[in-house]
Amino acid sequence: MFVKTIIEDKAHGLITVDPTETIKDVARMFKREQIGFALVQDENKQLVGTVSERDIIHSLSERADLSDVLVAEVLTINVVTCAIGDTLDTVRDIMTAKRTRHVLVMDKSTLVGIVSIGDLVKHSLNECRVDSIEMVDYINGQGYH
Numbered sequence: 001m002f003v004k005t006i007i008e009d010k011a012h013g014l015i016t017v018d019p020t021e022t023i024k025d026v027a028r029m030f031k032r033e034q035i036g037f038a039l040v041q042d043e044n045k046q047l048v049g050t051v052s053e054r055d056i057i058h059s060l061s062e063r064a065d066l067s068d069v070l071v072a073e074v075l076t077i078n079v080v081t082c083a084i085g086d087t088l089d090t091v092r093d094i095m096t097a098k099r100t101r102h103v104l105v106m107d108k109s110t111l112v113g114i115v116s117i118g119d120l121v122k123h124s125l126n127e128c129r130v131d132s133i134e135m136v137d138y139i140n141g142q143g144y145h
Helices: 003-009 023-033 053-062 088-098 117-139
Strands: 037-041 047-052 081-083 102-107 110-116
Touching (some): 003 088, 003 110, 003 117, 037 110, 047 053, 081 088, 088 102, 088 117, 110 117
Antiparallel strands (some): 037 047
8 A cells, every 4th residue: 555545544634833833822722623733834835844742742751841842942843744556564764764753755845745644553453354355255155157
């Protein structure tokens, strides 16, 4: 299966935050939207990095009060990307090698989406279910002539 399949299945629209927002506000937004990752864009709508739950946890481990900590202070600048034509196995390998849970998906030089580790798990489980159903049908002599 390819990354394109996941991107096509997902709701469109990428969540973005401003580097001048506080981590506390971003954490509240993550909870409200039930997400754990956002793109960080400057006032010119240029991607300057990403912010994740992990970034917030690392920040929290260094200081107890996050009310005045800005996204710009904790964002990840070196973003991890894959191509829309990559396989899910390739993305899994990228996530493992880079120790990340989110990968930005590029179609040439255009950002088209984000694949999370949760997306990979969901699609892997669906593939296992299909394989199980096909195996049961095969064992029972159904669907094969």
